[in-house]
Amino acid sequence: MELENKKIWRGARSKGLVLRLTDSIFPRYCVRCGEEGQLLCDKCNVNWHPGRIPAKCVVCGKESIFGETCARCTEDNTPDGHLTTFAYADPVARALIGNWKYHYDETAWNLLRTRIGVELNQVRQCLDTFGIQSVLAIPLHRRRVCERGFDQSKLCAEFIATTLGKEKADILERVRGTGKQAHRSDKEREEEMKDSPFQILSGMYVPKKILLVDDVWTTGSTARAAIRTLRCAGAEVIWVYTIARG
Numbered sequence: 001m002e003l004e005n006k007k008i009w010r011g012a013r014s015k016g017l018v019l020r021l022t023d024s025i026f027p028r029y030c031v032r033c034g035e036e037g038q039l040l041c042d043k044c045n046v047n048w049h050p051g052r053i054p055a056k057c058v059v060c061g062k063e064s065i066f067g068e069t070c071a072r073c074t075e076d077n078t079p080d081g082h083l084t085t086f087a088y089a090d091p092v093a094r095a096l097i098g099n100w101k102y103h104y105d106e107t108a109w110n111l112l113r114t115r116i117g118v119e120l121n122q123v124r125q126c127l128d129t130f131g132i133q134s135v136l137a138i139p140l141h142r143r144r145v146c147e148r149g150f151d152q153s154k155l156c157a158e159f160i161a162t163t164l165g166k167e168k169a170d171i172l173e174r175v176r177g178t179g180k181q182a183h184r185s186d187k188e189r190e191e192e193m194k195d196s197p198f199q200i201l202s203g204m205y206v207p208k209k210i211l212l213v214d215d216v217w218t219t220g221s222t223a224r225a226a227i228r229t230l231r232c233a234g235a236e237v238i239w240v241y242t243i244a245r246g
């Protein structure tokens, strides 16, 4: 027991040391004011008010109660509705998501998670209203997870499922990788997504009502491909939550 404690202590100490070393080699600058020290300094954290995002149809932008997709915009690859926490135009949210995804900065996820947690009430109300019990991430390709060391959508889905007491359903697999989406044009993305890069893991039960989780909704092409695959496999109600919406 004592040996175990020593190991944990030593681990924590060396992790702290590595973090301090990393900070001194690659000093952090506040994404809001540029001051050296933290990714988001205490003052900017207090003064960051991203504001509530209006709930609206993700296709035409018409406002609705929770963000339902209106009937005339509904197709087999559109979600029943879309929920989000930040506008991607918010410079702090965008910088934090970028630091998390592309610079693997866990501090960024901790900051985002705290804000998402405070704003989850609307997601909870929506899931209760539509009887959704299963939370599912849009997964990265295995190769990308190896490069990155984590799958941001899965972490976010886990967080939402745990916080709201829902079941996490890992039933989707990305069978085909796509290039780094941030560097691609909308047209290139749409072309790539025509043949779905997703499949249902063999032998898995597909829940009828699903909350699909991803990091950012821009064109929605990735989510649409996943939605089509899930609907073909029997899912009836699919809402999408993304951390930010473009």
Ligand SMILES: [Zn+2]
Pocket: 030, 031, 032, 033, 034, 035, 040, 041, 042, 043, 044, 045
């Ligand atoms: Zn600052």
Ligand SMILES: [Zn+2]
Pocket: 057, 058, 059, 060, 061, 062, 069, 070, 071, 072, 073
């Ligand atoms: Zn619409």
